[in-house]
Amino acid sequence: MALENAVLLKEPLIIHESMRYSLLAGGKRVQSMLCIAACVLVGGDESTAMPAARAVETIHTMSLIHDDLPCMDNDDLRRGKPTNHKVFGENVALLAADALLSFAFEHIATATKGLSSDRMVRTIGELAKCVGSEGLVAGQIVDIFLEGLSDVGLEQLEYIHIHKTAILLEASVFLVVDDILDVTKSSQELGKTTGKGLVADKMTNPKLLGIEKSRELAEKLNSEA
Amino acid sequence: MALENAVLLKEPLIIHESMRYSLLAGGKRVQSMLCIAACVLVGGDESTAMPAARAVETIHTMSLIHDDLPCMDNDDLRRGKPTNHKVFGENVALLAADALLSFAFEHIATATKGLSSDRMVRTIGELAKCVGSEGLVAGQIVDIFLEGLSDVGLEQLEYIHIHKTAILLEASVFLVVDDILDVTKSSQELGKTTGKGLVADKMTNPKLLGIEKSRELAEKLNSEA
Numbered sequence: 518m519a520l521e522n523a524v525l526l527k528e529p530l531i532i533h534e535s536m537r538y539s540l541l542a543g544g545k546r547v548q549s550m551l552c553i554a555a556c557v558l559v560g561g562d563e564s565t566a567m568p569a570a571r572a573v574e575t576i577h578t579m580s581l582i583h584d585d586l587p588c589m590d591n592d593d594l595r596r597g598k599p600t601n602h603k604v605f606g607e608n609v610a611l612l613a614a615d616a617l618l619s620f621a622f623e624h625i626a627t628a629t630k631g632l633s634s635d636r637m638v639r640t641i642g643e644l645a646k647c648v649g650s651e652g653l654v655a656g657q658i659v660d661i662f663l664e665g666l667s668d669v670g671l672e673q674l675e676y677i678h679i680h681k682t683a684i685l686l687e688a689s690v691f692l693v694v695d696d697i698l699d700v701t702k703s704s705q706e707l708g709k710t711t712g713k714g715l716v717a718d719k720m721t722n723p724k725l726l727g728i729e730k731s732r733e734l735a736e737k738l739n740s741e742a
Numbered sequence: 743m744a745l746e747n748a749v750l751l752k753e754p755l756i757i758h759e760s761m762r763y764s765l766l767a768g769g770k771r772v773q774s775m776l777c778i779a780a781c782v783l784v785g786g787d788e789s790t791a792m793p794a795a796r797a798v799e800t801i802h803t804m805s806l807i808h809d810d811l812p813c814m815d816n817d818d819l820r821r822g823k824p825t826n827h828k829v830f831g832e833n834v835a836l837l838a839a840d841a842l843l844s845f846a847f848e849h850i851a852t853a854t855k856g857l858s859s860d861r862m863v864r865t866i867g868e869l870a871k872c873v874g875s876e877g878l879v880a881g882q883i884v885d886i887f888l889e890g891l892s893d894v895g896l897e898q899l900e901y902i903h904i905h906k907t908a909i910l911l912e913a914s915v916f917l918v919v920d921d922i923l924d925v926t927k928s929s930q931e932l933g934k935t936t937g938k939g940l941v942a943d944k945m946t947n948p949k950l951l952g953i954e955k956s957r958e959l960a961e962k963l964n965s966e967a
Contacts, residue, residue: 579840613875
């Protein structure tokens with residue numbers, strides 16, 4: 518998905534090296550693949566979803582860098598390699614993740630082709646909400662405060678899982694599908710019942726999109742990749 | 743500027759308390775005031791610039807929270823009060839700043855009224871670039887690596903200053919002015935020569951906007967506030 522070319526090695530070198538170290542570490546890329554798959558599923562062009570998919574991968578990566586820091590999970594290894602702060606130091610890792618978060622929004626805003634600006638603004642707003650204090654960060658916070666407690670219930674575990682993983686995943690699918698539909702709704706060829714019905718049934722509200730189904734699709738794509 | 747109402751106290755409580763603690767700590771708000779002033783200067787409505795101004799203030803605040811962390815400047819006090827991590831812990835402070843950065847983009851995308859989506863996408867793209875690895879973060883990185891060196895030149899100090907402060911400040915002025923002009927260019931009342939000339943002369947490229955002039959205006963506004 519050309520993440521290699523999205524963040525180039527330029528000055529200041531160390532921050533871009535640090536960003537690229539984690540971004541190109543070869544994770545599963547489930548979320549970004551699902552983003553592209555959803556786009557193709559409803560008849561959209563893969564290239565339309567590519568910047569959004571890269572943005573989701575970038576946000577996922579930045580959250581891992583911050584999660585691994587000593588003040589969080591204090592992990593030395595990630596995907597079998599030393600964590601970002603072990604290689605570049607805590608200060609560089611902290612800032613590299615900040616830069617990656619900011620880059621995600623820059624990339625959607627500047628690299629997306631074939632979508633109306635109206636939809637891009639909505640996409641950016643929704644994605645930002647999914648990352649923030651009621652999304653990804655909410656999941657991380659609850660995770661921190663439940664750590665060490667013995668009476669953690671299924672409800673709390675579900676909350677963490679939904680916020681740390683599924684929200685970003687659901688958002689990426691929903692947004693791209695929503696965007697593509699809007700763009701293609703006047704096109705007879707692409708507006709076929711299959712795609713429309715699928716979306717009307719399952720994707721009108723991202724909260725209702727089956728997480729299990731998403732995971733199945735992601736795993737299928739992952740094994741095919 | 744109603745930052746109080748922009749980030750409400752909701753669940754999870756601790757993250758929103760932490761975000762509000764620093765956001766409402768009563769800084770100088772030079773950058774956001776300049777953003778609004780630039781808008782009014784060219785005949786725009788203050789309310790149009792308000793979400794962008796709040797976003798700039800939010801980004802400034804998040805950069806201070808991360809700057810104060812033990813792995814960065816390790817500061818215990820900020821604006822005469824204990825720093826965010828001293829009150830809420832390093833992990834919460836780290837995540838609160840992440841949530842603030844994400845909120846800035848969400849807020850521009852969802853709360854801006856009276857601008858075309860085209861301009862909003864451009865604004866988001868430019869602002870994100872100003873925060874990232876070639877903007878604010880670049881300034882922080884160079885700052886870190888020059889620390890302790892004895893032969894720091896004027897050029898390097900200027901680089902840090904421009905990237906840590908002026909880029910965000912310039913961007914906020916340029917973007918709002920640029921946006922307002924685009925919106926009002928067909929309006930005879932607002933398209934007067936004064937505003938047009940001022941922008942043509944000084945603001946067509948944010949890099950060329952006099953930083954000294956910006957600071958003078960900011961200081962004037964600040965003393966009036």
